[in-house]
Amino acid sequence: MTRTYALHAPRRPSRVRPYGITRGRTAADRFLGVERLISTVEFDPQRVLGMLPETAAVYEACRYPRTIAELATGLALPLGVIRVLVGDLAAVGRVRIHPPAADIPDRHLLERVLRGLDNL
Amino acid sequence: MASTISDASLALSAKIVIAGAFGVGKTTFVAAISEIPVASTEALMPVAAAPADDVSFARGKTTTTVAMDFGRIAVDDGLTLYLFGTPGQDRFWFLWDDLARGALAAIVLVDTRNLAASWPAIAYFERRGDIPFTVVVNLFDGQLTHELAEVRDALDLSPGIPLTTADARDRRDVREALRALIRHALNLLPSH
Numbered sequence A: 001m002t003r004t005y006a007l008h009a010p011r012r013p014s015r016v017r018p019y020g021i022t023r024g025r026t027a028a029d030r031f032l033g034v035e036r037l038i039s040t041v042e043f044d045p046q047r048v049l050g051m052l053p054e055t056a057a058v059y060e061a062c063r064y065p066r067t068i069a070e071l072a073t074g075l076a077l078p079l080g081v082i083r084v085l086v087g088d089l090a091a092v093g094r095v096r097i098h099p100p101a102a103d104i105p106d107r108h109l110l111e112r113v114l115r116g117l118d119n120l
Numbered sequence B: 001m002a003s004t005i006s007d008a009s010l011a012l013s014a015k016i017v018i019a020g021a022f023g024v025g026k027t028t029f030v031a032a033i034s035e036i037p038v039a040s041t042e043a044l045m046p047v048a049a050a051p052a053d054d055v056s057f058a059r060g061k062t063t064t065t066v067a068m069d070f071g072r073i074a075v076d077d078g079l080t081l082y083l084f085g086t087p088g089q090d091r092f093w094f095l096w097d098d099l100a101r102g103a104l105a106a107i108v109l110v111d112t113r114n115l116a117a118s119w120p121a122i123a124y125f126e127r128r129g130d131i132p133f134t135v136v137v138n139l140f141d142g143q144l145t146h147e148l149a150e151v152r153d154a155l156d157l158s159p160g161i162p163l164t165t166a167d168a169r170d171r172r173d174v175r176e177a178l179r180a181l182i183r184h185a186l187n188l189l190p191s192h
């Protein structure tokens, strides 16, 4: 097959040489990633009465586990606001912040994801 | 009470980042495989301080919103995979940091019509060095107009970084790109 094309893009300058893939990876900390799941602990409608509307909305929405990103979308609030509301609710035990699937992605997790993709 | 893997309170999540320049097909890619319509979250961004003569207290004057798209795939009963598209504007690097933190892996989408637009995204993941990534050429016209070797050379892509093609609209292509990404991440794990 003949190639009549020339790639006119200039060559990207100065590649940064990759280093060890796990270097710099830190264990999951208190940072609430957009993918982190939140769920309400023993939902009690009475508690909603004393809550500010946005706080109540998070408390009610998380009766089913939802991510930080889904809460932001569903409640039409910025991510930063959701993080504060969730942090406040978690501090008093009203919601639970699910652990990440792995602190550092490991073979078990990656193989599990691969199996899931195979089954799609 | 017996808890099972499908107990909602035990649900786990993981994420993959889909990066690339504006218009490269990130949202299309995520939408092709997501089991929910692609949703958009907004983050409030501070913008340059209002001019001194601006007496308005409107919030819109000091902040702007940046959208990031996401979709979702159920991996199994207990694990959901989220795909996050980076915000179009490369200048919001701290949002990239937010998205990349804790990600399993990332795909940088490129368009051969404007390879230079992909440089910042590739450089970003190279510089981080902690997130396995692959580069995927989105086949806008359904065929590759350049040898992949030429594309690799123009991107100065390290030999260790997989470079493949996909049609971002095609679910099977997207699935294969994700499978290749996870296999790459597995290959990078230290052997024991």
Ligand SMILES: Nc1nc2c(ncn2[C@@H]2O[C@H](COP(=O)(O)OP(=O)(O)O)[C@@H](O)[C@H]2O)c(=O)[nH]1
Residues within 6 Å of the ligand: B020, B021, B022, B023, B024, B025, B026, B027, B028, B029, B085, B088, B138, B139, B140, B141, B142, B166, B167, B168, B169
């Ligand atoms: N023909 C074709 N169009 C595409 C393809 N991928 C994306 N597009 C279109 O290109 C435009 C930009 O895609 P989008 O997914 O919004 O890019 P993003 O800015 O990276 O999220 C949209 O109009 C898409 O419909 C593709 O593989 N083939």
Ligand SMILES: [Mg+2]
Residues within 6 Å of the ligand: B026, B027, B028, B069, B085
């Ligand atoms: Mg988009």
